[in-house]
Amino acid sequence: MARAGLTAERLTRAGAELADEAGFDHVTVSALARRFDVKVASLYSHVKSSQDLRTRIALLALDELADRAADALAGRAGKDALAAFANAYRDYAREHPGRYAAAQLRLDPETAAAGAGVRHAQMTRAILRGYDLTEPEQTHAVRMLGSVFHGFVGLESGGGFSHSAPDSQESWDRTLDALDALLRNWPSP
Known part of the structure; x- marks a missing residue:
């Protein structure tokens, strides 16, 4: 019998909080059971395994991030849209480091197709249409933007920019300027 109050959604949200506090790599069904002070077996009526829990957290993070990015993009175009989109990712990663890591989880094709990853791709492509890229x-540009955004965020969150001047915000702003210039002057194949 399922413990009163425990649901897959509640466990997913608690797992996302745990990911933000302890790191996504530390999210397991056992760790969640300790958090709720229940036996591990009692959680298996809600989640199949630690991998199932991690997948649920990844899907939650992708949904949250897509909603945030969509709100940021509303009514924007060109460089303004590019910066709003990039800042939505960076801000989310700063506020929810474990969830952001979860959003990078490799999903099976069927799960990925049903998740918010599709929305992320659509938003990125909408931004790029403003740069007349076909x-x-x-x-290629989608892959480049993803690489730059995730690379910068990963290096910044790991402390890679904390040992020298200028401040990472200045580098971020310059990176967005450079990306805008590159997208406006995309090289011919």
Whole structure:
């Protein structure tokens, strides 16, 4: 019998909080059971395994991040849209480091297709349409933007920019300026 008050959604949210506090790598069904002061077996009526829990957290994070990015993009175009989108990712990673890590989890194709990852791709492509990029150049640009955003956020969150001047915010702003210039002057194939 399932313990009163425990649901897959509640466990997913608690797992997301645990990820932000302790790191996504530390999220397990056992750790969550300790958090709720219940036996591990009592959680298996709600989640199948630690991998299932981690997948649920990844999907939650992707949804949250897509909602945040969509709100940031509303009514914007060009460099303004690019900066709003990038800042939504960076801000989310700063506020929810474990969830942001979860959003990078490799999902099976069926789960990925049903998740918010599709929305992320659509928003990125919408930004790129403002730069008049068509396929296959658009795909190259999507990959480049993802690499830059995730790379910068990863280095920054790991303390990679904390040992020298200028401040990482200044570097972030310059990076966005450079990306805008590159997208406006995308090289011919």
